[in-house]
Amino acid sequence: MRKISREEVLRIARLARLEFNDEEVEVLTHQLSSILDYIEKLKEINTEGVEPTFYTFVTETPMREDEERKAEGADQLALREAPSVYKKFFRVPKVIK
Amino acid sequence: MNELLKKNLYEIRELLDKKEISSPELLQICLERIEKVEPKLNALITITEDIAGAQANEAQKRIERNETTPLLGIPITLKDIFVTKDIRTTCGSKILENYIPQYDGTVVEKVIAAGGVMVGKNNMDEFAMGSSNENSYFGPVRNPWDLERVPGGSSGGSAASVAGLECYVSLGTDTGGSVRQPASFCGVVGLKPTYGRISRYGIIAFASSLDQVGIITRCVRDCAMVLEVIAGYDPKDSTSSPIPVPPYSRLLDEGIKGWKIGLPVEFLSEGLEEDVLKGIERAKEVLKEAGAEIVDVSLPHLPYAVSVYYIIAPSEASSNLARYDGVRYGLRVNSSDLIEMYMKTRAQGFGPEVKRRIMLGTYALSAGYYDAYYLKAQKVRTLIKKDFEKAFEKVDIIMGPVSPTTAFKIGEKTSDPLQMYLSDIFTIPVNLAGLGGISVPVGFDRKGLPVGIQFICKPYREDELLRCAYHFEKTNALKIEWPSLEDVSPSQK
Numbered sequence: 200m201r202k203i204s205r206e207e208v209l210r211i212a213r214l215a216r217l218e219f220n221d222e223e224v225e226v227l228t229h230q231l232s233s234i235l236d237y238i239e240k241l242k243e244i245n246t247e248g249v250e251p252t253f254y255t256f257v258t259e260t261p262m263r264e265d266e267e268r269k270a271e272g273a274d275q276l277a278l279r280e281a282p283s284v285y286k287k288f289f290r291v292p293k294v295i296k
Numbered sequence: 297m298n299e300l301l302k303k304n305l306y307e308i309r310e311l312l313d314k315k316e317i318s319s320p321e322l323l324q325i326c327l328e329r330i331e332k333v334e335p336k337l338n339a340l341i342t343i344t345e346d347i348a349g350a351q352a353n354e355a356q357k358r359i360e361r362n363e364t365t366p367l368l369g370i371p372i373t374l375k376d377i378f379v380t381k382d383i384r385t386t387c388g389s390k391i392l393e394n395y396i397p398q399y400d401g402t403v404v405e406k407v408i409a410a411g412g413v414m415v416g417k418n419n420m421d422e423f424a425m426g427s428s429n430e431n432s433y434f435g436p437v438r439n440p441w442d443l444e445r446v447p448g449g450s451s452g453g454s455a456a457s458v459a460g461l462e463c464y465v466s467l468g469t470d471t472g473g474s475v476r477q478p479a480s481f482c483g484v485v486g487l488k489p490t491y492g493r494i495s496r497y498g499i500i501a502f503a504s505s506l507d508q509v510g511i512i513t514r515c516v517r518d519c520a521m522v523l524e525v526i527a528g529y530d531p532k533d534s535t536s537s538p539i540p541v542p543p544y545s546r547l548l549d550e551g552i553k554g555w556k557i558g559l560p561v562e563f564l565s566e567g568l569e570e571d572v573l574k575g576i577e578r579a580k581e582v583l584k585e586a587g588a589e590i591v592d593v594s595l596p597h598l599p600y601a602v603s604v605y606y607i608i609a610p611s612e613a614s615s616n617l618a619r620y621d622g623v624r625y626g627l628r629v630n631s632s633d634l635i636e637m638y639m640k641t642r643a644q645g646f647g648p649e650v651k652r653r654i655m656l657g658t659y660a661l662s663a664g665y666y667d668a669y670y671l672k673a674q675k676v677r678t679l680i681k682k683d684f685e686k687a688f689e690k691v692d693i694i695m696g697p698v699s700p701t702t703a704f705k706i707g708e709k710t711s712d713p714l715q716m717y718l719s720d721i722f723t724i725p726v727n728l729a730g731l732g733g734i735s736v737p738v739g740f741d742r743k744g745l746p747v748g749i750q751f752i753c754k755p756y757r758e759d760e761l762l763r764c765a766y767h768f769e770k771t772n773a774l775k776i777e778w779p780s781l782e783d784v785s786p787s788q789k
Contacts, residue, residue, distance in 0.1 A: 208655070215614060215658040216621070216638040217651055231655060234714055238603045241672055244679070251674030252681055254505050255491050255730025256755055257535045276398045280625035289623050292634045 203231050297461070297780055298325045305370060305464040305518035306545075312359055312369050319352040319359065319369030323413055326371040330415065330462045333781045336443055339456040340416040341376050341434050342384050348415045355411040366521035366545070367465075368411035373457045375468040376417040377424055378404050379498045387500045388422040388432040388450075391620050391627045391645030401498015402530045403467065403509055410525045415463055418453030422647045423617065424474055424502045426450050427716050428709065431649045436706055439482060440779045441745055445703040448478030451512065455482040458512045461778055465522050466512045471503050472605055473698070473723025475510030476735035480698035480748025483737045483776060485765070487511045487519045490756045491730035492537035494523075495530030503612035504535075506605075506727045514776075516736065516766040520544035523758060539756050547759045548766040553587030555764065557751075558691035562598040566721050569701045571741035576697060579738050579749045579768065583695070586771040588764075593687040593694065597680045601725040604680065606717055607660050607673035608728070613650075614657030620645060652713060681729040684752075693764045694752040697722050698735045702745040722750060732758050734765045737774055 208228050212219055219227060274287055283290040300308070300317065311317045327345060334340060348371070355369035379385050379397035381404075386392045400408065407414065421431040429437040429452025437452040439445040440460040447456040451468025455478035458466050468475045470488035479486025487510055494509040501507065509526065513519045527541045559580070564573070580590050622628030622641035629640040646654070660669040687694060699719055709716045726733040731752055738749040749768070753761035 203659070207659075211655055211659050211662065214662060215654050216618075216635070216642055217646075217654060218639045218643045219651075227652065227655060230652060230713055231659070234606065234656060234717075235659075237714055238607060238669070241600055241603050241607075241676055244597070244600060244676055246672060246675035246679070249675040249678050251671055252678040253674055254535065255681065256537065257492065260534050261531070261538075263531060277624070279398060280395060282622060282626075282628035291623055292630075292632055292637050294634050 203228060203235060297329070297782055300325055301329055301461040302778055304515045305513060306515070306521060308370060308464055309366065313364050315359070319355045319413060320349070322369065323348055323352040323371055323415070326415055326463055333460050333462065336438060336781055337440060337456050337460050338435050338437050339419055339453040339460060339462060340373065341386055341388070341419050341453070342417040344383055344414055344416055347383065348413050351408070351411070351413045355413060358411055365410040366525050367407060370412055370465065371415045371463045372407060372412045373416045373418050373454065373463045373466040374404065374414060375420050375451050375454050375466065377420060377469050377500045378467065379500065380404055380414070380417070383417065385417065385500070386434070388420040388434060389645065389647070389650070390433045391641070393433065393627065395626055399498065402495040402532060403526050404498060406526050407467070418451070418457055418466060418468070420453050421450035422650050423500070423613070424450040424469055424471055425613070425649050425653055427473070427477060427719055428704070429453065429478070430706065430710055431647055433647060438706070439703050440781060441483065442703065442743070445705055445745070446481065448481035448699070448703065450474040451510065452478045454512045455479050455484055455486065458482070458484045458514060459778065460781060464513070465518060467526070468510045468512055469499060470508055470510040470727065471506045471609060472727050473720045475512060476723050476733055476748070476750060477699050477720065479512050479735040481703040481746065483746030485513050485516055485519050485737070486735040487523065488726070488733050489523065489527065489758050490537070490732040492535050493527050493732070493756065493758065495528070495533040495536045497530055497532035501616040503609040504616065505612060506609060508727070516762060516769050517545060517548060519734070520548060520762045520766070537756065542759050544759055544762050548763050550763065551587060552764050552767045555588040555693065556591050556691040557583050557588045557764070558591050558593035558687050558694045560593050560595040560598065560687065560694065560696060562595050563696040563722060567700050568697055571702065572697050572700060572747055575738040575747040575749060579695060582768055582772045586767045591691050593691060595680070595683040595687060595725065597676065597683050598721070598725060600676050601680055601728060602718055602721055604673045604676045604728060605720070605724045606656065607669050608677065610653040610657030611660045611670050612657070614654045614661065617650070617654055649713070677728050680725055684725070684729045684731060688754050692760060696750050696752070698748040698750045699723070702741045702743070702747055726752055731755060732761050734761055736765045736769055737776065738772060739774060
């Protein structure tokens with residue numbers, strides 16, 4: 200069985216900006232291990248020379264004219280749902296030590 | 297129960313056009329039904345009575361001027377994944393519990409322009425991640441056919457609303473079966489068109505290369521009518537297709553005589569419940585009666601589809617859901633440190649299934665694993681797509697089950713995520729290949745629960761898909777007695 204370690208779970212959680220208590224880490228370690236173990240069976244398939252499919256039926260990115268369009272009041276609208284605002288900006292906790 | 301509730305959309309369309317009923321009257325009937333059954337079903341997160349009232353009045357004025365569109369004056373519900381201007385849009389999550397979008401998505405704009413009457417936003421699995429609607433922050437949805445059972449997911453609220461006669465159509469989304477499977481569990485019709493057929497602009501993203509809007513109705517003709525309204529190219533979605541939208545509902549009548557319908561042999565070896573297998577047998581008979589020929593085909597990479605999906609979908613989700621950081625909208629859990637603020641916000645805002653998938657996706661994309669997991673999965677996806685291409689060289693439509701079982705009990709599968717994932721084996725390959733699929737009721741199992749059958753079409757051949765489903769439905773002539781729900785309470789059940 201493909202085992203994912205407790206440390207690995209904590210490392211991935213940090214990358215994903217998530218935090219878990221000890222009990223949750225325990226459960227996740229077990230669940231992720233069993234899911235990854237199942238997924239391992241992809242290794243059975245030879246994919247040499249096979250191109251990946253990232254999108255289906257999307258052949259090219261459509262282009263449009265580069266025209267100016269009005270977005271009046273868009274800044275105020277964008278801020279409307281923000282949990283914390285300062286003037287015309289989103290406010291976050293201090294990042295400079 | 298008012299008999300008008302049981303009618304199909306196309307029948308109501310006629311009554312409205314003939315002015316035998318008005319849109320505000322119809323809305324009132326639906327709202328009364330919602331009031332009665334919603335305490336049992338929990339299919340709606342938000343009921344938009346006032347907005348619907350104004351829309352119904354407006355629609356009635358247009359009807360008086362002898363205008364008509366498929367949706368004009370028709371009560372409709374939307375999965376709470378569609379962003380709706382000034383109407384709370386939660387995506388079934390605590391992190392968006394109080395989010396009020398500043399704009400309407402393209403599909404919503406089209407529904408409004410066509411005169412649809414939006415009565416509410418449907419409950420759903422959080423961020424569309426789930427197959428049972430048990431992952432909603434707003435509580436599970438109950439199946440109208442048996443209140444102790446799940447309606448399927450993730451568009452479980454949408455399917456329960458349509459089967460529960462709260463509305464005539466609901467829009468959902470389907471990333472790995474999220475429209476087709478709940479439609480099957482609730483005895484209604486669920487269409488997921490080809491990737492790119494309907495714009496995704498204004499739909500909260502889960503897995504962008506797989507997500508597609510779907511339509512849930514009580515009959516195939518209704519589905520065709522609604523697809524005409526919402527399909528088409530959108531400059532705001534660069535993955536939407538410029539292929540013209542045909543008048544689907546006018547292309548149904550011609551039969552399917554001489555059509556070849558492929559049944560993949562692998563579909564029958566994946567642990568189907570006996571009653572589901574019987575449904576397949578019944579469907580074969582019906583199709584033969586309609587003049588079609590059943591042909592064996594093969595999808596040799598089917599056994600790998602769930603693995604591929606559970607790498608690709610969580611990977612895309614982990615990236616899409618990075619935006620929920622407590623800065624621009626949604627929940628924020630305060631902290632003096634920025635990183636800690638992100639972590640606490642996300643830890644408290646997301647439920648267990650969403651976190652599990654973010655973890656899985658982050659793992660699959662992380663340094664050292666990208667080639668082994670993510671890239672490998674995308675290559676196997678190519679092989680799955682080629683399996684379909686090869687099968688479609690021989691046949692017009694592919695048929696199969698929707699789910700290995702009928703609706704299961706609430707709580708039955710929640711402890712083992714992998715078992716829940718495996719139940720999507722017949723719907724997932726269709727999303728991976730980008731094809732269109734539809735779920736249509738074929739009959740009922742011994743417990744009285746609906747059994748669905750799935751049809752799959754060639755890219756952008758929804759005309760053929762709907763035509764096949766329509767003639768299947770017509771020939772099958774299944775009589776459905778919709779559950780009344782007005783005399784039982786959950787505790788009595």
